[in-house]
Amino acid sequence: MAVLGPFAAVPALAQEAPAPERDTVFPEARLPETALPVRVWSGPYAGAFVGYNISRFDDLRGASVEGEGVVGGVYGGFNIDGGPIVYGIEGDIGGGDFDAAANGVTGRPDIQGETNVFGSLRGRVGVPMDPFLVYGTGGLALADTQLTLDGASDTRTSVGYTVGAGVEAKVTDRVNARVEYRYSDFGSSDYELGKTSVSSGFDEHSVRAGVSLDF
Numbered sequence: 002m003a004v005l006g007p008f009a010a011v012p013a014l015a016q017e018a019p020a021p022e023r024d025t026v027f028p029e030a031r032l033p034e035t036a037l038p039v040r041v042w043s044g045p046y047a048g049a050f051v052g053y054n055i056s057r058f059d060d061l062r063g064a065s066v067e068g069e070g071v072v073g074g075v076y077g078g079f080n081i082d083g084g085p086i087v088y089g090i091e092g093d094i095g096g097g098d099f100d101a102a103a104n105g106v107t108g109r110p111d112i113q114g115e116t117n118v119f120g121s122l123r124g125r126v127g128v129p130m131d132p133f134l135v136y137g138t139g140g141l142a143l144a145d146t147q148l149t150l151d152g153a154s155d156t157r158t159s160v161g162y163t164v165g166a167g168v169e170a171k172v173t174d175r176v177n178a179r180v181e182y183r184y185s186d187f188g189s190s191d192y193e194l195g196k197t198s199v200s201s202g203f204d205e206h207s208v209r210a211g212v213s214l215d216f
Contacts, residue, residue, distance in 0.1 A: 042087045042127075042134060046177065047077035048213025056099060056114070056205040058148070058192075066148075066199055068101030068114050076211060078125065087127045087134060094120040101148070112150045112194070119144040121163050121185075132171040139164040142185045146203075153195035159202060161187035175215045183207045 051073045058066040074095015080087055096119065101112040120143055127136030142163035147156040167181030185205050192199040 041082055042080045042129060043082040045077070045079045045216045046213045047075070047216070048177070048211050049073070049075050050093070050095070050181075050209045050211035052207050052209030054097065054099065054116075054205050054207045056101070056116075056203055058101065058199050058203040066101045066112055068099040068112070070097055070099030070114075072097030072116065072119075072207065072209075074119075076213070080125070082129070085128070087125075087129055087136070089125050090123070091125050091138065092120065092122045094118065112148050112199070114149070115147045117145045117147055117156070119146075123163065127169075134169040135166075136169065137164075137166045138181075138183075142187065144185075144187055146190075148192045148194060148199060150194040150197055153193075153197075155192040155194055157190035157192060159187035159190045161185060161202070161204075165207075172212075177213045177215065179211050179213070181209045181211070183209070 051071065053069065054072050055069045056067070058068075072095055074093055076091060076093035078089055078091030080089035097116050099114045099116065101114045121140055123138045123140030125136055125138045127134045140163060142161050143158065144161075145156065145158045147154055163183050163185040165181055165183035167179050169177050169179040172178050183206075185207070187202045187204065189202040
């Protein structure tokens with residue numbers, strides 16, 4: 002029995018000895034550090050915008066008609082995040098009012114204008130710079146515009162193109178905010194305002210701010 006004495010004490014010593022740390026025995030089993038969130042731009046989205054337009058109508062008896070005003074509307078689209086490039090398609094629709102002055106025509110009253118409905122369908126290509134997306138856009142544009150002078154009104158629908166660029170930012174994982182500049186050039190239309198004719202189409206510059214939600 003005396004011979005077994007030292008061996009009987011071995012289990013007790015094993016219980017008293019502290020267990021080695023997990024990382025010491027299996028260093029490769031350490032948990033990885035938490036990675037920073039990756040901003041993914043893929044998927045559908047929709048939002049609303051407000052902006053300011055500067056429009057120019059050509060040929061009011063040898064002069065141009067220029068106007069400016071506030072616009073607003075909604076937009077939506079779909080993005081595909083291809084890694085270094087984000088591309089997709091986007092559409093918008095909106096409306097607004099503006100006051101137009103007949104530059105170069107002395108004594109003429111100002112023309113009142115209203116963009117009843119305008120819209121576009123565009124492609125979009127951008128470069129992600131987390132948490133920002135710098136992008137360019139371009140495509141088809143339409144505008145249903147009414148002009149009024151001395152009680153005479155005329156409405157025309159013009160078709161043209163629009164191009165622009167902007168910066169979009171991820172406010173949260175699902176909420177995006179943007180600032181965008183667009184230039185639009187529309188085809189020829191003739192507005193008959195009593196004895197005055199405004200023709201040869203129009204173009205406009207627009208600065209817009211918007212907020213959208215990813216789905």
